[in-house]
Amino acid sequence: MLAIAAEPPFVAAAKALSEQIGAELLIEWSLDDDSRFEQLLVFDTGGVSLCPTGRKRPGPVQVDFLSGAVNHRRQFGGGQGQQIAKACGVSSAFKPYIADMTAGLGRDAFVLATLGSTVQMVERNPLVAALLRDGLERAQSTDDPTIVEIIKRLHFTPGQSVEWLNAHQGEADVVYVDPMFPHSQKSARVKKEMLAFRSLVGADEDSAELLEAALGSARCRVVVKRPRKAPCIAGRQPDYALEGKSGRFDIYALRKLAPAQ
Ligand SMILES: C[S@@+](CC[C@H](N)C(=O)[O-])C[C@H]1O[C@@H](n2cnc3c(N)ncnc32)[C@H](O)[C@@H]1O
Structure with missing residues (x-):
């Protein structure tokens, strides 16, 4: 299961996507918590990243052409x-x-x-x-x-x-x-x-x-x-x-x- 998560300045863009795909939108979350969602698509100051959840999670996936x-x-x-x-x-x-x-x-x-x-x-x-x-x-x-x-x-x-x-x-x-x-x-x-x-x-x-x-x-x-x-x-x-x-x-x-x- 996947949800969309967004810091306040990015909620509008994240909300449009969550409505398009029918996924829950979170404005408070912890990546350590894997009880409900295996992955979160996070909108924050660092951009958009696909983040697995859980204490031993692998790193996020992001499109990065700069480094x-x-x-x-x-x-x-x-x-x-x-x-x-x-x-x-x-x-x-x-x-x-x-x-x-x-x-x-x-x-x-x-x-x-x-x-x-x-x-x-x-x-x-x-x-x-x-x-x-x-x-x-x-x-x-x-x-x-x-x-x-x-x-x-x-x-x-x-x-x-x-x-x-x-x-x-x-x-x-x-x-x-x-x-x-x-x-x-x-x-x-x-x-x-x-x-x-x-x-x-x-x-x-x-x-x-x-x-x-x-x-x-x-x-x-x-x-x-x-x-x-x-x-x-x-x-x-x-x-x-x-x-x-x-x-x-x-x-x-x-x-x-x-x-x-
Ligand atoms: C293996 S990935 C491509 C990776 C890409 N070559 C790269 O360098 O990052 C395949 C992607 O193609 C998209 N895809 C597959 N068939 C498609 C189609 N008919 N129309 C649009 N996107 C498609 C999938 O959603 C997926 O994101």
């Missing part, structure tokens, strides 16, 4: 040599316009925007959307001009990606899809914090429909991120795949990746 792993990868992650850049065809000569249809916490989109692409993100889960919007807003107001430029290339629309793809046929050079795979908790080599995110989203069981819409909408290419040993979505073989240490990119090459005429 931590995402920013470290921006500076030291290998630039255009990264598998995601190769999969999406980002190069010095061409920065494709990318539609990230499974935005999540915006990590992949941020990497692609760091490399110069403009990225349209869509996310359907309202709680994840609240985390992402908050991360974008905090990053917009930083005084680091490099990050401000990157964030300007990131656009976010909450909602269903199949609808976005149908309404924007042929606009994106690359459609990028990273659906949540049904992981077993035991085998997942993930940080405890990320288990909270997974339990929030659940498995994306309708990824076949999303792939179909992506193939019908992308101008040049569809890129699907999968766990390394996972089957292709709907058994549909890609034209080629790139394997990394932890994951795989299936690439459906519709036509040559090049600027539109």
